[in-house]
Every structure is written in C-alpha cells, then in structure tokens.
Amino acid sequence: MKYLTLLGSTGSIGKNVLEIVRMYPDRFAVKTLCAATSVELLAEQILEFSPELACVIDEAHRDRLKALLPPSCATELLFGEGGYKAAASCDGVSMVVSAFVGAAGLVPTLAAIEAGKAVALANKETLVTAGDLVMPLAAEKGVPILPVDSEHSAIFQCLNGENPREVSKLILTASGGPFRGTPREAMGDISLAQALNHPTWSMGKKITIDSATLMNKGLEVIEAHHLFDVEAQRIEVVVHPQSIVHSMVAYVDGVVMAQLGQPDMKGAIAYALNYPSRMDIGMDPPDFAALAALTFEAPDFSKFRCLKLAFEAAGAGGTMPTVLNAANEVAVASFLEERIGFLDIPRIIEATMDAHPVVTRPALDHVQEADTWARRKATEFICP
Numbered sequence: 502m503k504y505l506t507l508l509g510s511t512g513s514i515g516k517n518v519l520e521i522v523r524m525y526p527d528r529f530a531v532k533t534l535c536a537a538t539s540v541e542l543l544a545e546q547i548l549e550f551s552p553e554l555a556c557v558i559d560e561a562h563r564d565r566l567k568a569l570l571p572p573s574c575a576t577e578l579l580f581g582e583g584g585y586k587a588a589a590s591c592d593g594v595s596m597v598v599s600a601f602v603g604a605a606g607l608v609p610t611l612a613a614i615e616a617g618k619a620v621a622l623a624n625k626e627t628l629v630t631a632g633d634l635v636m637p638l639a640a641e642k643g644v645p646i647l648p649v650d651s652e653h654s655a656i657f658q659c660l661n662g663e664n665p666r667e668v669s670k671l672i673l674t675a676s677g678g679p680f681r682g683t684p685r686e687a688m689g690d691i692s693l694a695q696a697l698n699h700p701t702w703s704m705g706k707k708i709t710i711d712s713a714t715l716m717n718k719g720l721e722v723i724e725a726h727h728l729f730d731v732e733a734q735r736i737e738v739v740v741h742p743q744s745i746v747h748s749m750v751a752y753v754d755g756v757v758m759a760q761l762g763q764p765d766m767k768g769a770i771a772y773a774l775n776y777p778s779r780m781d782i783g784m785d786p787p788d789f790a791a792l793a794a795l796t797f798e799a800p801d802f803s804k805f806r807c808l809k810l811a812f813e814a815a816g817a818g819g820t821m822p823t824v825l826n827a828a829n830e831v832a833v834a835s836f837l838e839e840r841i842g843f844l845d846i847p848r849i850i851e852a853t854m855d856a857h858p859v860v861t862r863p864a865l866d867h868v869q870e871a872d873t874w875a876r877r878k879a880t881e882f883i884c885p
C-alpha cells in the first residue's frame with residue numbers, strides 16, 4: 502500500500518489523483534490532504550477518504566473547514582506553512598504528490614524531500630524557482646522526483662533504460678495555446694475568456710493562462726533542465742497543436758523517441774504514482790486512423806515574448822528564474838482579475854527581470870528574498 506500526502510487536492514491535478522486512488526483502493530491510501538481555501542470541496546474529500554490530517558492556508562479557513570465536518574470526524578486539521586510542512590513530512594507517508602500551484606509549493610516540497618518521501622511533482626514552479634536547491638537535496642537524500650507534468654513524464658519514459666550521455670536534445674511539444682493562429686496585431690485585444698479556452702487540455706486557471714502566453718513552455722524548459730540535467734540550449738520547443746505527442750528525446754545517432762497518448766493527465770499521474778509499473782486506468786490509446794494529421798511547427802518567439810524571456814532567465818541562471826516565475830505569477834493573477842491586458846503579462850515580467858541584479862548560486866534565503874522582491878517590483882509595473 503502506498504500512503505499519499507496530496508498537496509493541492511482540490512485542484513485539477515489533485516482531483517485527477519483522487520480519481521486514480523478511487524480506482525485502486527487496494528494500492529493507494531490518502532494519509533493527508535492539503536488545499537488553500539476551497540473548504541467545501543476539501544470537507545467532501547475528507548469525508549470520503551478519511552485522512553489522518555488535512556491542512557488549509559490559514560486559521561480562518563481551518564475554522565470554516567471544522568464547521569463543515571461532523572464532530573465524530575477524526576481528521577486532525579492544521580493550517581499555514583507549518584501545517585503544510587507537517588503534512589509533507591508526516592510519519593507513514595510514502596509519497597508526496599506536489600500539486601499546489603505556484604511557488605507556494607516550494608517549502609512543503611522541500612520538507613517532503615528532507616523527510617525522505619518520494620515526490621510525484623506536478624508543481625513545476627518549485628523547480629523553476631529553486632531547482633538548483635531542490636534537485637541536489639533530492640540526490641543527497643536519495644529521494645526520487647517523479648515527473649507528473651505531461652512533457653516531463655513523456656521524456657522520463659523516453660529516457661527509460663537509455664544512456665543519458667547519448668542524449669543530444671530534449672524536444673518539448675507545445676499545443677501553441679488558443680492564439681497560435683491569431684495575427685500579431687490582434688494580440689492586444691485578447692479577452693480573459695478567450696485566454697482560458699485551451700484547445701486541448703483541461704487545467705487550472707493559472708497554467709491555462711501560462712499556456713496561452715507560452716510561458717508554460719518556458720517554465721517547462723527550466724523544469725526539464727533541472728529534472729534531466731540537460732542545459733536549456735539543448736532543449737527545443739516545437740508546436741504540436743494536437744497534443745498527442747507529449748514530448749520527445751533525440752539521441753546522438755539521430756534517433757528520436759517519442760511518447761504519445763491522449764491529452765489527459767491521468768496517464769502521467771498514474772505513471773508517477775505507480776512507477777515503474779503501469780496500471781489500467783481505463784484510457785484508450787489515440788485513435789490514429791481518426792486523427793487527420795500530427796503536425797509540427799516552430800514557435801513564434803516574437804509573438805510569444807514569454808517563451809523568449811524564459812530562455813533568457815534560464816541563460817542568466819541564479820535568481821533570475823525565481824524572478825521570472827514570481828513576476829509571472831503576479832502578472833497572471835492580475836490578468837485573471839481583468840486588471841491588465843494580455844500583452845501586459847510579458848511587459849511586466851520583462852521590466853521586472855531588467856531591474857533585477859542576479860544573485861549567483863543562491864541559498865534558500867536568497868531565493869525567497871528574490872521572490873518577494875520580484876512580486877513587489879512586478880506589482881509596481883502593473884500600474885506604471
């Protein structure tokens with residue numbers, strides 16, 4: 502039996518994880534559930550899965566959650582960063598699924614690694630903001646970091662059994678988002694509803710906006726760099742609108758291995774949860790005869806500035822990816838509140854990066870300071 506801590510149980514990834522737990526109650530049990538403020542859904546999940554511990558973002562939400570549960574409920578209720586760390590390092594937990602959104606995932610993921618728990622990692626921002634700290638700590642503690650992000654799961658599967666020294670490049674596929682065919686001149690008029698309309702994947706709001714700006718792919722380049730120890734110059738992004746080829750690995754002999762499947766996160770989640778064995782999760786392979794075509798094209802870096810900025814942040818290293826990520830979180834939150842336009846997102850990130858004096862080889866304190874600094878700076882650039 503694998504005992505899980507689920508960081509982000511009320512989110513898109515979290516709900517998919519719980520679907521798989523429902524399919525295999527003989528293999529997985531939920532020991533702790535964590536969310537931020539969605540106490541109604543969390544209460545339902547607590548009643549269904551009876552975790553030992555549950556945690557929300559602050560005391561007020563803990564009190565609201567408590568009021569939704571019967572007095573007989575034995576689940577211990579915690580709140581705040583201390584509570585998340587306790588959930589991530591809880592005795593008896595064998596795997597932590599890291600599925601918070603944003604850099605909020607960093608501290609509990611580090612706590613999980615410190616405590617020697619295997620990590621199934623969906624929260625890419627953890628690696629973008631502090632990959633140089635996270636991966637060495639995982640290596641030191643002998644903790645596996647199993648990718649959940651679909652592209653990274655694909656690469657992980659394509660690398661299986663191959664010699665990493667024979668890899669020539671990683672090829673990340675991008676759907677291209679809803680604005681792949683939108684003329685450059687029309688990009689300023691994009692509405693929130695249009696940006697939330699992802700062509701192939703159903704996901705949380707923040708990552709859906711990241712996909713629309715192609716920042717998601719930029720974050721994934723940095724994530725892949727840390728997960729697979731391949732420098733960003735050897736990571737190529739190719740637009741593949743059908744989202745059937747989830748990513749590829751090219752080898753020194755020119756051979757390319759690809760992983761294909763339907764655009765449904767349950768495949769990647771199940772692979773991470775049950776690695777190295779596969780499970781029947783009721784998913785059919787793509788119907789190739791019914792697919793008109795699988796197509797590939799280069800991304801337009803000038804139309805999608807965020808992708809360019811992510812490569813620049815990867816090249817600068819140190820605290821620059823932390824700043825890229827934090828400024829992006831601020832800009833996307835502001836776009837989701839309809840306070841800024843779509844093209845303000847790259848403008849704010851670029852201005853924040855331009856103002857940042859990079860700290861090389863940062864410790865956790867430096868990362869956290871850079872994150873706080875970038876959020877403040879980006880907020881200033883929202884209303885210049």
Ligand SMILES: NC(=O)C1=CN([C@@H]2O[C@H](COP(=O)(O)OP(=O)(O)OC[C@H]3O[C@@H](n4cnc5c(N)ncnc54)[C@H](OP(=O)(O)O)[C@@H]3O)[C@@H](O)[C@H]2O)C=CC1
Pocket residue numbers: 508509510511512513514515535536537538539540558600601602603605623624625626649650651702703704705706707708766
């Ligand atoms: N969705 C997908 O298909 C994919 C997602 N990912 C990555 O997985 C992560 C999760 O994405 P997704 O599930 O879409 O996101 P959602 O927005 O759907 O869910 C986010 C989860 O994190 C919780 N949360 C949000 N903010 C905080 C915070 N400050 N502290 C603690 N918990 C918080 C939310 O709780 P509450 O509901 O209470 O707000 C919710 O449970 C992201 O890093 C994303 O990039 C990667 C590949 C695919």
Ligand SMILES: CC(=O)[C@@H](O)[C@H](O)COP(=O)(O)O
Pocket residue numbers: 650651652674675676677678702708711712713717718766
């Ligand atoms: C499902 C998943 O892994 C997402 O990160 C997905 O890749 C988003 O699609 P884009 O390719 O549009 O960014």
Ligand SMILES: [Mn+2]
Pocket residue numbers: 650651652721
């Ligand atoms: Mn992805």
